[in-house]
Amino acid sequence: MSIDVRPSEDAARFLATDQLVWFGEVGEADADHLRLGLPEDQRFVADLPDGPDDRHSGIYGVRPMELALPGGALVPIAGLTWVGVHPDVRRRGVLSAMMADHLARTRDAGLALSALHASEQGIYGRFGYGMAALQLQVHVGRGTTFTAPHLEDEVAGITTHLVDSSAPGATDRWRDCARAGAPGAPGTIIGSSDFTRLFGSESAAELRDKERRRILFARREGRDVGAVAFRREHKWDDARPSGTVTAGLLTGGPAARLALLRRLVDLDLMGTTKVDAVATDDPVLDWVGGPRGTGTVKTWDSTWIRVVDLAAAWSQRTYEDDCDVVVEVADRHAPWNAGRWQVVASGGEGTAVRTDSAADVALDAAVLGAGYLGRSVANLLRAGLVQEHRPGAYADLARALRTAAAPEPSFGF
Helix, strand or coil, rough: CCEEEEEECCCHHHHHHHHHHHHCCCCCCHHHHHHHCCHHHHEEECCCCCCCCCCCCEEEEEEEEEECCCCEEEEEEEEEEEEEHHHHHHCCCCHHHHHHHHHHHHCCCCCCCEECCCCCCCCHHEEEEEEECCEECCCCCCCCCCCCCHHHHHHHHCCEEEEEEECCCCHHHHHHHHHHHHHCCCEECCHHHHHHHHHHHCCCCCCCCCCCCCEEEEEEEEEEEEEEEEEEEEEEECCCCCEEEEECCCEECCCHHHHHHHCCCCCCCCEEEEEEECCCCCHHHHHHHHHHCCCEEEEEEEEEEEEEHHHHHHHCCCCCCCEEEEEEECCCHHHHEEEEEEEEEEECCCEEEECCCCCCEEEHHHHHHCCCCCCCCCCCHHHEEEEECCCHHHHHHHHHHHCCCCCCCCCCC
């Protein structure tokens, strides 16, 4: 049965399908707000001949975004979002058809990478996406001591400035901070200005019983050098204030982040600060003396990366170790990537070219996505997700992909 995948021509029907799939409580006044950062020409729909009449069989959208790569390059990517399949047509190939359409369109647009945040971690690996960045959520108590003796002089010159996220220019300032720090934080994703405004344009439904999001800026000599968005929740235990601060992604260098954290754990009437989207090797754990210096540390997947154009993607980033490996790539959803490639990293630069030489390693495209931002994927050989034909070849490949610092998590999109 044919599945028609095409650009959306009916914004109301597109939104109605999303509301059904995600069972969101969204009023008509929220429609424009929800579509911020999702351009009209980047909304796509799928329909079956016998699908629902009033809604689409499936939808997906693409946010134009930029991704910071190892080496500091900031490159355009396709930010896959708004993916949904109508409950009446599940298990009929709608998602597969949409994914094939997305990958082909991404390649045709000259983009080498697609990225997403997975609503369910078991879905996207089968379409060639790899779990490229992990994130921690770190809980610390009020007044937690952060120890960093060699940063103190720098921190002393930093002040903090609190603004409402809805204040004019606030989200653009936050975006500028993220963009300025991106070259030194591979994995950072920068959305469009419209998309970033979502952080300051929360609807009444989103704000029910919640404080409007605030942004705390770190400033040095009159300039923004870091930022973090957060909100507070009131709570009282036995007449004692014990509220919770929930903070998002920290931007800026180590000193700016330290100054922001110290301010967050010193807010009145709060008892706990939860910091989301912390990299697995972020210094916050060292500043508190290790995991037991926190209340709780939780781990989730963050960014998933899909290598759409292998040759282009391999040459876009830099490498901290050399390799010369022939890789047999399995990629049925982007068949132009499938086959044998000689992937080389030398002197920090990389090339990937087609070859007829015997394969040293066989793997799925998802493995390349998982390692693309620098997260270690050496364990995938032991896990049975990679086949090695030449002893030591996969270790060479994994070392070349890995970076000294773990990739930065990204905000949900």
